[in-house]
Structures are given as structure tokens and as C-alpha cells.
Amino acid sequence: MDYDIKDINLAAKGRLRIEWAGMSMPVLSQIRERFSRERPLEGVRLSACLHVTTETAGLVKTLKAGGAEVVLCASNPLSTQDDVAASLVADDEIPVFSIKGEDNATYYSHILAALRHRPHLTMDDGADLVGALHFIALNKWDDLAPSVAQWGSSLSEDERRDFLANVTGGTEETTTGVIRLRSMEKDGVLQFPIVSVNDANTKHLFDNRYGTGQSTVDGIIRATNRLLAGSTFVVSGYGWCGRGVTMRAKGHGAHVIVCEVDPLRALEAVMDGFQVMPIADAAPLGNFFCTLTGDINVIRAEHFKLMRDGAIVANSGHFDVELDLPGLADLATERRFIRDFVEEFLLEDGRRLYVLGEGRLINLAAAEGHPSSVMDMSFANQALCAEYMAKQHGAMKKQVYPVPPEIDEEIARLKLAAMGVKIDTLTAEQEKYLSSWEIGT
Ligand code: ADE
Numbered sequence: 001m002d003y004d005i006k007d008i009n010l011a012a013k014g015r016l017r018i019e020w021a022g023m024s025m026p027v028l029s030q031i032r033e034r035f036s037r038e039r040p041l042e043g044v045r046l047s048a049c050l051h052v053t054t055e056t057a058g059l060v061k062t063l064k065a066g067g068a069e070v071v072l073c074a075s076n077p078l079s080t081q082d083d084v085a086a087s088l089v090a091d092d093e094i095p096v097f098s099i100k101g102e103d104n105a106t107y108y109s110h111i112l113a114a115l116r117h118r119p120h121l122t123m124d125d126g127a128d129l130v131g132a133l134h135f136i137a138l139n140k141w142d143d144l145a146p147s148v149a150q151w152g153s154s155l156s157e158d159e160r161r162d163f164l165a166n167v168t169g170g171t172e173e174t175t176t177g178v179i180r181l182r183s184m185e186k187d188g189v190l191q192f193p194i195v196s197v198n199d200a201n202t203k204h205l206f207d208n209r210y211g212t213g214q215s216t217v218d219g220i221i222r223a224t225n226r227l228l229a230g231s232t233f234v235v236s237g238y239g240w241c242g243r244g245v246t247m248r249a250k251g252h253g254a255h256v257i258v259c260e261v262d263p264l265r266a267l268e269a270v271m272d273g274f275q276v277m278p279i280a281d282a283a284p285l286g287n288f289f290c291t292l293t294g295d296i297n298v299i300r301a302e303h304f305k306l307m308r309d310g311a312i313v314a315n316s317g318h319f320d321v322e323l324d325l326p327g328l329a330d331l332a333t334e335r336r337f338i339r340d341f342v343e344e345f346l347l348e349d350g351r352r353l354y355v356l357g358e359g360r361l362i363n364l365a366a367a368e369g370h371p372s373s374v375m376d377m378s379f380a381n382q383a384l385c386a387e388y389m390a391k392q393h394g395a396m397k398k399q400v401y402p403v404p405p406e407i408d409e410e411i412a413r414l415k416l417a418a419m420g421v422k423i424d425t426l427t428a429e430q431e432k433y434l435s436s437w438e439i440g441t
Pocket of ligand 1: 369
């Protein structure tokens with residue numbers, strides 16, 4: 001079996017941590033039991049490009065239990081848990097290609113290894129796998145690492161097309177990936193159907209809000225060990241992830257400022273009790289900054305120039321493009337790592353700014369990502385959508401689809417049942433009332 005991981009001897013530690021995470025993933029466990037009985041993914045080759053964590057281990061084991069031949073590669077160079085990668089290889093015979101801290105060329109070589117598996121289904125977190133597949137098929141290499149581009153340009157046209165030949169569909173985990181895939185669909189480039197797991201209510205309302213909320217603050221605290229109480233904490237982006245982070249930073253006693261471009265979201269942040277202002281006004285005020293926008297160059301050189309000595313800057317959006325780090329590097333006279341995941345940039349006037357986790361998503365770089373109990377629902381969606389797509393073979397168009405509502409509702413029901421929470425059911429009279437317009441008030 002081919003694989004590329006840091007150290008197979010880490011497997012024992014990884015196995016125990018995977019077991020620990022599994023205890024908080026009852027919905028996925030139930031799906032795994034059913035999958036091992038029914039084998040709905042028998043004969044399906046599935047390439048997954050996900051953060052290699054204890055929770056992802058639970059998902060890929062579930063897919064394998066369902067009969068899929070799974071290969072896993074990292075969806076970010078800094079998010080891999082090396083002990084988990086080792087356990088998946090040693091204990092589950094699942095080929096894994098990911099090493100925490102890998103360089104860009106290795107990152108793309110790992111994506112290529114997952115593509116050489118010739119998947120029927122893809123599973124992405126950020127659309128790098130689907131993106132690379134399309135770059136190969138369309139012979140557009142410019143955005144990939146030079147070593148990969150060199151390999152790609154040596155392929156014949158037939159070989160390149162062959163990469164796409166078996167793919168019948170894919171799933172996408174995150175907001176950023178869905179944005180990319182929708183623009184591929186809009187430009188008529190998307191070559192196979194994708195289900196947007198991120199759009200499920202049982203995904204973004206919990207994973208993005210409570211998962212990113214807790215784990216981002218966790219990552220910032222683990223990296224810095226600084227006190228949030230009494231600090232000024234600036235959050236750029238008030239989507240579900242941003243809402244989660246503001247909520248948790250406030251809970252720690254920080255004074256929270258929100259920066260937004262969308263008037264509705266800005267208004268919501270105001271009424272949720274936060275101060276709202278442009279980043280240029282917030283820059284001189286913040287002790288902590290965190291971007292969660294999905295966009296590029298949200299904090300730029302002009303903002304870094306205004307920050308106070310000691311300001312701490314992090315990103316928790318999917319890609320490391322939200323902070324203009326080249327711009328900051330140009331302002332700096334010296335740089336050094338002062339502790340793990342904390343890089344100091346010394347400016348000409350003596351001010352020091354601190355960037356966490358090289359601007360990569362801090363919740364996975366310096367902490368362990370979203371807690372298992374929210375990933376339980378996200379990955380239940382992934383597993384059930386993989387089953388759904390396998391059954392749909394050929395019937396879907398080359399577009400981005402929402403998660404079928406039956407899957408979303410079923411996951412909510414299973415999660416409540418696992419938590420021991422009971423809810424009411426409508427009486428016949430109430431059902432009738434809701435479906436009629438003749439009954440008076
Ligand atoms: N994305 C965010 N947190 C994650 C986790 N714990 N596992 C996999 N993907 C994640």
C-alpha cells in the first residue's frame with residue numbers, strides 16, 4: 001500500500017485519540033453500523049481531501065465500512081494530525097498522504113496521489129481536489145506548485161482526460177469550497193455534480209458557528225496563552241463562523257469589534273451588541289484580530305501600519321490569503337518565531353506585530369479543529385451524501401446541489417435522540433391548521 005505520512009510509530013497514540021473522538025460522534029457511529037451491514041459504497045473508489053483529524057478518521061472508517069476504497073490526503077498543509085494519519089495507515093489500511101507542515105509542492109503531490117486513485121467520488125474541504133482535477137483535465141497548471149505543473153505538462157491529452165473519466169460526483173464541506181465550485185458552475189467549467197454539505201442546516205448552523213467559534217478561540221489561546229478578558233478583539237466577517245467567534249470571544253470577557261462589508265450582517269452584528277466599524281478604524285484599537293471572510297487581503301499593509309505594539313493577528317478562514325502577509329513582510333525589518341505558531345514581525349519604528357500559524361486557519365494549525373460532537377453532524381452529512389451520490393449514478397447534472405432535506409432532517413433527529421432530547425409532535429388539529437387557510441384565527 002502506498003502512503004506518505006510523518007511517522008508510522010505514532011499510530012498507537014492516534015488510535016486512542018480517534019477512540020476518544022468517536023465517543024462524541026454517535027450519529028456517525030450509527031451510520032457506520034448500518035454501512036457495514038448494507039455496504040452501500042461497495043466498489044466505489046473515493047478520494048477524500050480533508051483535514052486529517054481524529055474526526056476525519058471516524059468518517060473515512062465509516063466510508064470504508066460501507067465498502068468504499070478510500071484514499072485520504074490533506075486539505076491544508078498545516079492541519080494534519082500526524083498520529084491520526086499513522087493510525088489510519090497502520091490500523092485501518094487506509095492510504096493517507098499528509099504530513100503536518102508539508103511544503104506546497106508536497107501538498108500538491110499528495111493531492112495528485114489521491115487523484116491517481118482514479119476516484120468515482122471526490123470529497124473535498126476547500127475544493128482543492130476538484131480544482132486540481134479540473135486543472136489537469138483542462139491543462140491549466142498555472143496555479144499549482146511548479147513541480148506539479150512540470151509533471152502535469154508531461155501528460156498526454158488522453159491521460160489528462162482519463163483523470164476525469166470515472167468521476168460521477170463529489171461533495172464539498174466548506175463555505176470557501178462551495179463559493180469556488182459555484183463559480184466553476186457559473187463559468188460552465190464544472191465537469192460533474194457536487195453536493196454542498198456546507199449548506200445543510202445540520203452542518204453550518206453548528207459546525208461553522210459553534211465549532212469554529214470554540215476552536216478558533218482555542219487556537220488563539222493555545223498559541224499565545226494570552227488573556228482575552230479586558231482585551232479588544234476584532235473579528236472580520238460576520239458569517240456563521242464569525243458569529244461563533246464573536247460569541248465566544250465575548251464570553252471570555254473581550255470587547256468585540258466586528259468588521260463587515262454586508263449591510264445586513266453588519267446590522268445584525270450591531271443588534272447582537274457588537275461595535276461595528278471599518279477595519280481601518282479598528283486597526284489601531286485591537287489587541288487581537290481574526291479574519292473569517294473567505295476573501296483575499298482583508299487585513300492589508302495599510303492596516304498593519306496602524307496597529308498597536310503587540311497586536312496579535314490570526315486567520316480562521318479556509319485559505320491563508322485573508323492576511324496580506326507579503327505586505328507585512330515588506331514592512332518588517334526583522335522576523336522570528338518567538339514560540340510555536342507565533343511569528344514576530346518587527347517594524348521600523350520598533351512596534352512588534354505577531355502573526356499566528358503563518359496565517360493559516362488557526363483552529364486547526366494551533367488547536368485540534370472543531371470538536372467531535374459538531375463534526376458528528378458534518379460528517380454524517382458527508383457519509384449520507386456519498387451514499388446518495390453513489391445511488392444517483394449518472395442522474396445528476398454538472399451543478400452544485402444542496403443536501404437533500406430528508407438527509408438534513410434525519411441527522412437532526414438522530415442527533416437529538418443521541419443527546420436524549422425529546423421534542424413535541426404536531427396534533428392532527430395543528431397539522432390541519434397549518435395546511436389550511438380557511439380556519440379562522
Ligand atoms: N474542520 C474543522 N474542524 C475539523 C475537524 N476537527 N476535523 C475535520 N475537519 C475540520
